[in-house]
Amino acid sequence: MPGLEPTLTHYLLLAAALLVISLVGIIANRRNVLVLLMAVELVLLSANLNFVAFSAYYNDLSGQVMAMFVLATVAVESAVGLALLILLFRRRGNIAIQTLDVMKG
């Protein structure tokens, strides 16, 4: 469909939208650490989308290589995050964020 070919701008807008959604997920989410982890994944994915988009735009593969690295890191990060989540659940019996206030001044 000519004319509806997605351009770089569309990709960047999508990535920005993803970032905003994920930030809202981090800031406004008060209940669930699992959702929080997912939102953090989403931040990285929005960054990845930017990498890939620019890589295609400039015809340069190094951006996609970078995206692969980020994916690997994300996988590791979510593994650690889930492990922490399980420990947290074992210790406190819930995973609500608003109860995590031991650092309150």
Added chain:
Amino acid sequence: MTMMLALIPLLPLFAALFAGFFGRRVPRHWSHWVCCAAVGISFILSAVVLYKVVVLGFTEINVTLYTWLDLGSTKLTIGFLVDPLSALMMVVVTLVSFLVHVYTIGYMKDDPGYARFFSYIAFFTFSMLMLVMSDNFLQMFFGWEGVGLASYLLIGFWHTRPSATKAGMKAFLMNRVGDFGFIVGIGLLFATLGTLNFGEIFARVDELQGLNVSLWPGLEWSLLTVACIGLFVGAMGKSAQVPLHTWLPDSMEGPTPISALIHAATMVTAGIFMVARMSPVFEGSDTALSLMIIVGATTAISMAVLGLVQNDIKRVVAYSTLSQLGYMTVALGASAYSAAIFHLMTHAFFKALLFLAAGSVIIALHHEQDLRKMGGLRKLMPITYVTSLIGAWALVGLPPFSGFFSKEPIIEAARFATVTGHTYAYWALTLGVFLTACYTFRMIFLAFHGAPRYGASSHGSHKASHKEHHEAPKESPKVVTIPLIVLAVCSVFAGILFITPMLFGDYFGTSIYGNYVAHDAMARLYANWQGVLHYLLHAFQTLPFWLALAGIATAWYFTLSAPTAADRLVKTLGAAYGVLKHHFYIDAFYERVIVRGTHSAASWFVRGGERFWSEGVLVQGTTRLVQWGAQSLRYLQTGYLYHYAFAMVLGLLVLMTWWGIKK
């Protein structure tokens, strides 16, 4: 020689340390043996020094023991300057001190603080010797403060009596006022000449002429005058001149041997000695001489008047000491320094004698000091009576006793002096002779003559003391009477033997400097001098002699002949008598204005400065500020992850916006 000089002050110091540290662990009599022996040897060595100075002609021995502090161009040293002036002082100090040490054995026999007492008086002797032998201001100041400390310790010796502790405190504080002036004087000389050594100061005193110092902007005074007045204020404190005299009568709270040694014979004359020592400096300032002659005359007359109304035997003698110190100060003001030192010496003998005799009476009456409860002791205590009579004659200045030879030249010198105020001084001193005779013989008559009044004391109700008071008072033991006899002999002969060399010969040599052209009182005295015998015969034609006799007669009339006349006189002069009874309200003035003024100023500063500013604003204010800041900031630390994340994002946005704007 240096060794010997060093031993003179050091022996009493070692004795003091021994008695002070080990006195309680060794038998009682060790303390007095050690201290008496040390001071006795000091006396013998001082006599040897005097012999060398006078007979063998070592006119000036100036040795430096060691350098205490080396400040590049300025060296502060410890050394001795022994010339006729200090040699004489050394002999007087060690002799009186030795006699008082011996006397103390009898006087303090039953006191629990026996060793402590000996330690203090030996320390006093050390300090006094350091003061008189010093060759620089620093060491003199050390001795000056040392004797002040000894005086404080000894006045408050019976420290369980609140009045004694208070009197000690008063003496100490009053002397601080004087010492402030002394330090100002020393400091001015040091700042200008850069040296504290007496010899160097005297050699360069001409450099000070014409220099001015600005007291505050717009008011310039001659530097010499300011320095001399400063030094004299120091002397006023130590030698108890009006208006810094109030500590001396109160110092009678101390044991009697102390009153004799410190508050009559030696320490209080330190001021007189210091001014005589500084004579080359004082000669440069007529204003300071004038101040001295006026202050001295005022002290001499006003304290003699107060002596008339005292009932405590020691206070009578104390006021007479004040009055005689006034005479000496007048002599200094009249540039008759040798006359002042001569009177200092004779006064040391007869006043120590009077105090020790008073002490002898006090022990005989079991620590009764009130003259109204004495009387009739003449027969019971013959040695004390005769020796006090000799002391009284000498004090009054009847020929041929020593006081006559030393007091008469002072009165004459006041007449011949050239500085402002000398006429006032002359009449004050002449009238003072009458008053001196009055109060001295009032004391003698009340204590030794008339009917005994001591039996009927209020102590009768106490059963324990009941028995004691019915025993008749008896003569004191030999350790008490022998010092009295030695001092009596000195009081009789010191004047007649030494007047020729000391006043009119060249005994003092260069140790006392007088500007005999501008201040020619001594020269004019010398012009009238025709030998001792003529002087004695001439006495019967002079006003002071007849005034003294009139004084004795007055005292006799009011105490023995018509005792009720005194009461009637008191009633007639009610208001005036009240003024005298309250010591001219000087003590009350100090109490009300200075002590309470300081108190209220201090409490104002405590409330305003300390409580409000230092504690309230600075100390507690800081904590409150930190607390308040922390309190507010802790609300930022909610502990919720999403708040932190939000802050991060916000920060990121702000940063990016800022970068964007910058580009």
